[in-house]
Amino acid sequence: MADVASLTNNLEYLNAITKIWENAFTKKTYITGGLGQAGNWEGFGPDYELSNHSAYCETCAAIASVYWNHRMFMMYGDAKYIDVLERTLYNGLISGIGLDGKTFNYENPMEYTIKNGKLTGENKRSPWFTCSCCPTNICRFMPSIPGYIYAQKDNRVYVNLFISNTSTMEVSPKENVTITQTSNYPWEGNIKINVEPQNKKGLQYAMYVRIPGWAKNQAFPTDLYAYKGTLVKEVSVKVNGQPLELKLENGYIAIDRLWKKGDVIEVDLPMEVRQTIANAKVKDDIGKIAIEYGPIVYCAEFVDNNGHTSNLIVPEKQQFQTSFQPNLLNGVMTLKGTANAINILDDSSVNTTTQPLVLIPYYARSNRGQGEMRVWFPTKIKNLEILTE
Ligand SMILES: [Zn+2]
Structure with a gap:
């Protein structure tokens, strides 16, 4: 629909697809970028109905959302679509594939909880499914990621996306520029972009560098x-060490200059x-917080948190510590805080223990067994489901 709208300049399609986007991303998207609340019909549910344990968030839907937001960006040139694309890509989408590269999840819910002695949801990664759309879709999608890093329009x-790479592109007829990005994103926020025009005299064009919403205190493009x-x-x-005024145009800082070999842009994201x-x-999230770091959504898994996560209360007033673990889950930044765990002893008594809270990136979940x-x-205690359900 977005392609037809942009190729034919059909205003009715353009208005309709924009309206559907507004609804989906204002009222029907999970924090991981996941789409689709209801497994029964593999579709959207009512506005703001975002159940956590029964969230469907099919891997294919996350891939579709990347395709959709990329096309919306191509139509409007607005970074807010890339903000959604990035959130979806690094969280709800790649969580669909195991770190072994050969096991998959069809569904990507916000929690697995033991209810009536049984763990909810599709909590085990599988090498194949009866209806195996997601494994094939994700295998097709992964090699296309380089195509989302840059975009070009006229001499812009x-x-x-901030991914280390070297790319050569034709900016004006027969005028090539080689761009090299170096970073340890998303674990670190400093990104170096080296610009090298082939023409020794340099090349006048504009670099539009996206400043992500999350780096400007905006978690999501909608409320x-x-x-x-x-x-x-x-x-x-900074360009060649000189700080630039942060004047943004549709979420981008535009740097229009005569680029010369050796020029370097340094972006530092907090x-x-x-x-x-x-x-x-969103009823399911009342009185709750999620923890994020840059573009990455975090989760607690049973393995790191004393066997359970449905009994955890996470006080807001606390400082989380970051710690990069090179040998854990192919190398991840872990977050450490403090939680109060409510332990049910029997029908009439509970006790509370204070314990370390260890968080891992959501995408790396379900690689160390089921739980x-x-x-x-x-x-707060009043929002803890195991006590209130
Ligand atoms: Zn699928």
């Missing part, structure tokens, strides 16, 4: 999700642990 080069508190550090962009809340109309997992944490 858009830097959309569906918001951060608590504000960033301590600010975004900084990587900080954030607490995210959902719109108050409880959770993205949204109650901050």
Whole structure:
């Protein structure tokens, strides 16, 4: 629909696809970028109905969302679509494939919880499914990721994703430029972009570098999700060591100049642990927080948290520690905080223990056996489901 709208300039299609986008991303998207609340009909549910344990979020739907948001960006040139694309890509999409590269999840829910002695959801990765759309779809999608890093229009080069790479592109007829990105993103926020025009005299064109919403205190392009508190550090962009004024155009800083060999753009994005809340109309997330770091959504898994996660209360007032673990889950940044665990002793008594809370990126879940997992944490006892259900 988006392709037809842009290729034919059909305004009715354009208005319709934009309206559907507004609805889907204002009222029907999970924090991981996952789409589709209802497994029964593999589709959207009512507005703001985003159940956590029964979230469907099919891997194919996340891939479709990347395709859709990329086309919306191509139509409007607005970074908000890449913000959704990035959130989906690094969270709800790649969580569909195991770290072994050969086991998959069809569904990508926000939690696995033991209910009536049974673990909810499709909690085991599988090499194949009866209806095996997701494994084949993700295998087709992964090699296409380089195509999402840059975009070009006239003499503008858009830097959309921060992935280390070297690319050569034709900016004006027969005028090539080689761009090299170096970073340890998303674990670190400093990105170096080396620009090397082939022409020794240099090349005049504009680099549009995306400044992600999350780096500007905007968790999501709509009011569906918001951060608590504000960033301590600010975004900084420099060209050859000279700081630039952060004037944004559709979410991009435009740097139009005569680029010469050896020119370097340095972008520094504030990587900080954030607490995210959902719109108050999302019933399942009332009184809860999710924890994020840059573009990455985190979760707690049973393995790191004393066997359970449905009994955890995560107080808002606390500092999380970041720690990169090179040998864990192919190398991940873990977050460490403190949780209060409610332990049910019998029908009439509970006790509470304070324990370390260990969080891993959501995409790396379900690689160490089956057990409880959770993205949204109650901050108060009254929102703990095991006591209130
Ligand atoms: Zn599928």
